[in-house]
Amino acid sequence: MIEKSIRVPVIVAAGENFKQVTDEIIREVPVTLFLNDEEFATLICSPGNLKELAVGFLCSENILNRQSNLLSITINEEDGLIWAEIAGNPPAAEQFLKRYITTCCGRGRASFYFVNDARGISPVSSDIRITTGQALSLMAELESLTTLFRKTGGAHGAALCSTKEVILFYEDIGRHNVVDKIFGRCFLDKTNLEDKIIVFSGRISSEILIKTAKMGIPIIISRAAPTDLAISLGNELGITIIGFARQNRLNIYTHGHRVITGNT
């Protein structure tokens, strides 16, 4: 078991007093991913669930899209090393990374950037309905699960849920990593996702929305804000975006037909 936090000495200053105590701090580790024996990327993350992280990252980046293409994956949690073997010819790191950061066609228009990354994503189609009571209750459950955040103040949490309960839950220092860990685990388990929900502690940016769409998940609920680009993409890709879900209220930004009033 690799710890996700560590105790360090800290001086607490309150008013005129300086007091030496120890405090729980979130750990941050670099992990190197080798793809078909080539060094491919270094991810900065919380330790643990590296298999889920690597698979989810490869899925998010369109490198892995069918389970039969994943030939093997070997993890050395201790040293932060991952070796993935996939069928076919993966992109060389250089080509992949050029695409990764320079997805824009050079016109600098949002639509080009996202058409490029969102290419091949079908709009999510799902008959799922969620009540406002269920949405708020899932958010309350997420908050009760985020022990790393409560200990360190430094983690994001994400849960995969049905309308009734949390199915999977991860915490990670990285906003993207928690969603990738869910993506990876669902890919490995062939989880049916068209009736599932992501409940998330972080802001819903375009990248988080694109990951949700690639998973085919119809609803994302956050306690934080969405961006304008995430809202445009949510509209286009058939995803219900719920933001600022806190205590007894929430905001619905897109595809509100899936949200109904009620408690159960």
Next chain:
Amino acid sequence: MIEKSIRVPVIVAAGENFKQVTDEIIREVPVTLFLNDEEFATLICSPGNLKELAVGFLCSENILNRQSNLLSITINEEDGLIWAEIAGNPPAAEQFLKRYITTCCGRGRASFYFVNDARGISPVSSDIRITTGQALSLMAELESLTTLFRKTGGAHGAALCSTKEVILFYEDIGRHNVVDKIFGRCFLDKTNLEDKIIVFSGRISSEILIKTAKMGIPIIISRAAPTDLAISLGNELGITIIGFARQNRLNIYTHGHRVITGNT
């Protein structure tokens, strides 16, 4: 003037009531950077201050380190395009990006990763002292400046300060971008930084710490948490890390000799 937020329709659900209102949402735009006429990177950011962002990004990535090397920089804010011309041979995007994401030597050890990125950074040496009162007062001033955050809930803020006042301030959707915008502006203005302080809304991760060290700024104050790796780097690179600065208390994690009790 390009707006950093936009009003969108939203359904607010509170209890049994659904109400259609409009809400202020943070904008998120892709910006393409051309380096010596080659497409180099796409950054996702808040609109505005693209010159600062591009220069700060190039400094952070060790591509630009002397002012005389920056031959020209041209911005098209409207379309999100930046053309930078630098002396000498910049790395090709492919090589740069390989280094950028795969800095790890393959051993997966934190020290290798950071030795690589932190290479060439001299530990910060500075006689600056700050009182706990000054630190808390600068944080309160940062909070009063973060209007985009208060409107949208989606922005990070960072300020460059003396011990007495805020000198520069930026808000951006990206935690890294706000610090890069400060880096860029200081590089363009040749600001003396050894007696300055960064006051920041976000978590202090290793990457934020490395940017601070590259700027040669001796103190960083955040209202949020640091990571263990940021603390290690802060110890090595001579940077005072203050976290959880809120209301009337703060935590000092490294180089506490620069923090003294008092109000002025």
